Every structure is written in structure tokens, then in C-alpha cells.
Amino acid sequence: MGSWYGRTLELEVGPVAHGGHCVSRVEGRVVFVRHALPGERVLAEVTEDKGGAFCRADAVSVLEASARRVEPPCPLAAPGACGGCDWQHADPAYQRELKAAVVAEQLHRVAGIEREVVVEELDGGSLGWRSRVRLVAGKDGRAGLRAHHSHRVVPLDGCPIAVPGALDDVLARRWRPASELEVTADGDGRTHVRELSTVRGKVRARQLTGGVAVQHAAGRDWRLDAHGFWQVHPAAAGTLSAVVGEWAEAPRGGLAWDLYAGVGLFTAVLAGQVGPDGRVLAVESGRRAVNDGERNLAELPQVGWRAGRVEHVLADAPAPVDVVVLDPPRKGAGRAVVDAIAAGTPDRIVYVSCDPATLARDIALFAGHGYGLTALRAFDAFPMTHHVECVALLQ
Known part of the structure; x- marks a missing residue:
């Protein structure tokens, strides 16, 4: 053929x-x-x-x-054009129905679980939510996004899903071709811009504006690397930390693990639950994130930070553990991490996931250790795209 x-x-x-x-x-x-x-x-x-x-x-x-x-709100959400969005041609409520069907299908096909799924809308609507955007400069120096499955740069005049005004200055000027531009709008409305360019095979970063972002979630003010990990949707961090707190139920004086901890959003929630006589082990591979986390949570002596790969750190982690929270990258946790968590014999596992396929795979792995899915919530933290954020409780 x-x-x-x-x-x-x-x-x-x-x-x-x-x-x-x-x-x-x-x-x-x-x-x-x-x-x-x-x-x-x-x-x-x-x-x-x-x-x-x-x-x-x-x-x-x-x-x-x-x-x-429906008519897409962006003319570039079309065949051969920008690859940043997937579902602009569907009404927002239907987008959530499509994402719910995907989550349910992955749970059924991969983990053998039949469950009705509802994807919940976050505050703020389906446009103007994206607080972090990574652009690239085309051959003409104009900043844009790549076409779907392509290196071709589609220049932008604006982006309806980005936080209003965040991209204005970047899109108004010309850049060195092939430069990458990281733009972050923080919780105080400030815009941070970093340019990444490759010169003689080495990537050079140049901070043009800002650099230290301020965010607000879980009853705290956070200061962190503007281009490090933080939830992209302005309402996501607060929503997810509330669900994690509700489901974790870490006992007073107990031990909790926060894996792939970032700067410690969920660590802070767990620390409040275990109190000063308890312990929270926060594990994160990014050294800058660990440094930011240590500074933001410096007043919590019950928090101990470890920098490194989760499966390596857990080899000698304190156990048994009462509750484990994990928020891995898109590739999920995988067998080695699942086995290490199960070896700690937690009563409860709260799994935050941005990919339903790897979530379903890891749920199936946990089932091999006797843990079952007892609750699931899904959130439309990435409207107009195919991505969806889930929180699963395993017991």
C-alpha cells in the first residue's frame, strides 16, 4: 500500500x-x-x-x-495553522464532555475501571486564562507558535487564550530568528519575559523583564522563579490544593510525602494538617524549585526537602507513611515510583495528573498493590486544548 x-x-x-x-x-x-x-x-x-x-x-x-x-475565536485555530489549541471549534461545554469521555475511556481501557466522569469548569471562562506561554521567533523575527507536529512557526498578532495584555510587548517587536521567548503573567498582574537563544551550540538565557513571580494559593503568597513550574490556569492552584487538602486527611503528628513537589504548594497543605509535631517529606528534582520551596516554607520546621529523582529518594525515605501526594509530569510516575510508594504502606494516595493515559496506567499499577480508586475529580484547567487535570484518591 x-x-x-x-x-x-x-x-x-x-x-x-x-x-x-x-x-x-x-x-x-x-x-x-x-x-x-x-x-x-x-x-x-x-x-x-x-x-x-x-x-x-x-x-x-x-x-x-x-x-x-462553533466558529473558533482565533482564526489560526485551523488546519495547517497554529498547533496550540485543539477544540476551539467546539462549544466550551462540549469540550468538557469530550475530555470527560477521554478520561473515562482511558480508565476503562487501561485500568479496567468503569466510571462516569464529569470535567468541571474553573473560574474565569475559556479564554484569557493561559498565564505562561512559550513562543519562538520565525525567520522574519516575528514571535509565534509552531504548527501542529511541525517546526514551522506561525506568527501571532495575539492569542485569545493568553492572559490579556501578557503578549503585547513580545509580539510588537522582532527577535533573533529561532529565539525562544518565555512569557509569564503572575498573580499580581506583572509580566516576566525571558529570551533563550542558542549561540555556538550553547543555550543562553536573558531575563528581559521581571524574573521572580508572585503567586497566591492555599492561603499563602508565593515568590518563585517566574519560568519554573506553577499551574498555568490562574484558578488551578487554589482549586487543586483545596481538593488535595480535602482528600489527604493527613493525621495530626503523622508523616506525609509530597512527591514531585515543585515549590511546595501541596507540601504547605500537608504541613498544616500534620502540624508542628508531624513531618512532611517534599521531593523535587529541580534544584531551583527546591530552593524556592525552602524559602517559601521556611517557617514550617515539619517540612524536610530532598532534591533528586523520586524513586531514588524514596529508597531511604522515612516510613511507614500515612498519606502520599504526587503530581508527576505528563509521563506519569511509572512502575518504580509506584512500587516505592506502595512499599511505604500509605493509607491514602492522592494523585494529581495532567495526562489521563498515564494516570490510568499508574492506577492499574497501584491496583497490583491492593490500592483501589475511590474518588476522582477532573478539571478543565486547559480550555480549548485537549489537556485535562485530574485528581484521584486511592485507598
Whole structure:
């Protein structure tokens, strides 16, 4: 069979799949279709075909539209244009339904769990929420975002999902081609800009404005590296810390682990629960984040920080532990970390995840140690994209 690249297919669009596309089938092959919605009939152009059982395509013409289809708020949310958003062509409530279907499907397929999922809206609406954006300068020096699955830079005049005004100065000027620009709008409304450029094979960082961000969550004011990890949606940190606090129930005087701790958002919540006679072990691989965390939580003697890979630190961590909170990167925790957590015999595990596929995989791994999923909440912390934030309680 020859390559289908560039071929136009007439498709009946099937269910949503993880990754911002829907599934269709043609001539015995799976076609992952972007810019389409379940139940639509479209003309789709094949954009990637590496052979095998599937290929990828963009819906370039809608022959029969879903009733939930809307006009995208950004003209660049289109085939061949910006790859930053996945679902601008769906109304926001339907976006949440699609994400809920993905989470439920991953739990069923990977972990064997049947569960109805509701994705909750965060305060602030579906636009103007993105507080951190990483741009790249094209050959003409204009800043933009890359096209989907491409190195091609799509220049921007604005971005409707970014915090209003945050990108204005960066988009108004020209930059060294191929420079990357990190823009952060903090909790006090200040904008921080850093330029990353590669000179003779070495990456050089130049802070242009700001550098130390101020954020507000969990009843505290935080000062941290403006370009380090913090929740992107302004309402996410407060929402997630409240759910973690509700489900962790760390006992007074007890021991808690906060893994992939960042600057200590959940550490602070756990420290308040165990009190001055308890202990919280905060584990984070990023040295700058650990330094920021130690400064922000300096008045809490019950908190002990360890810098390093989680699976290495847990090899000699204090145990048994009462409760474990973990918020791993998109790749999830994995078997080594799951095994190390289970060896600590916690009563409760609160797992914060930005990827439903790796969450489902790790839930299945925890099930092998006798831990079952007893509660799940999902939040639309990344409107217009396919990403979703989940919090799972395992006992």
C-alpha cells in the first residue's frame, strides 16, 4: 500500500480519542482526524502517514456539521495553522464532555475501571486564562507558535487564550530568528519575559523583564522563579490544593510525602494538617524549585526537602507513611515510583495528573498493590486544548 500523504478522504467521524482528535476508519485503517467532531461528515487531508495501521489527517471541509460546532475565536485555530489549541471549534461545554469521555475511556481501557466522569469548569471562562506561554521567533523575527507536529512557526498578532495584555510587548517587536521567548503573567498582574537563544551550540538565557513571580494559593503568597513550574490556569492552584487538602486527611503528628513537589504548594497543605509535631517529606528534582520551596516554607520546621529523582529518594525515605501526594509530569510516575510508594504502606494516595493515559496506567499499577480508586475529580484547567487535570484518591 502506498502512502496516503496528501490524499483527501471523505470520512464519517467517530468518537473522540486522547490527543485532540477523533477516530475514523477507511479501507481497514484508522484515521486520527483533527478539527472534526464526533458524528460529522468531513473531507480530510492526510497530513502524516508512516505506514502501518493508522494515519493522521485534518478536516479541511465540513460536509455535515455537529450541532455543537462553533466558529473558533482565533482564526489560526485551523488546519495547517497554529498547533496550540485543539477544540476551539467546539462549544466550551462540549469540550468538557469530550475530555470527560477521554478520561473515562482511558480508565476503562487501561485500568479496567468503569466510571462516569464529569470535567468541571474553573473560574474565569475559556479564554484569557493561559498565564505562561512559550513562543519562538520565525525567520522574519516575528514571535509565534509552531504548527501542529511541525517546526514551522506561525506568527501571532495575539492569542485569545493568553492572559490579556501578557503578549503585547513580545509580539510588537522582532527577535533573533529561532529565539525562544518565555512569557509569564503572575498573580499580581506583572509580566516576566525571558529570551533563550542558542549561540555556538550553547543555550543562553536573558531575563528581559521581571524574573521572580508572585503567586497566591492555599492561603499563602508565593515568590518563585517566574519560568519554573506553577499551574498555568490562574484558578488551578487554589482549586487543586483545596481538593488535595480535602482528600489527604493527613493525621495530626503523622508523616506525609509530597512527591514531585515543585515549590511546595501541596507540601504547605500537608504541613498544616500534620502540624508542628508531624513531618512532611517534599521531593523535587529541580534544584531551583527546591530552593524556592525552602524559602517559601521556611517557617514550617515539619517540612524536610530532598532534591533528586523520586524513586531514588524514596529508597531511604522515612516510613511507614500515612498519606502520599504526587503530581508527576505528563509521563506519569511509572512502575518504580509506584512500587516505592506502595512499599511505604500509605493509607491514602492522592494523585494529581495532567495526562489521563498515564494516570490510568499508574492506577492499574497501584491496583497490583491492593490500592483501589475511590474518588476522582477532573478539571478543565486547559480550555480549548485537549489537556485535562485530574485528581484521584486511592485507598
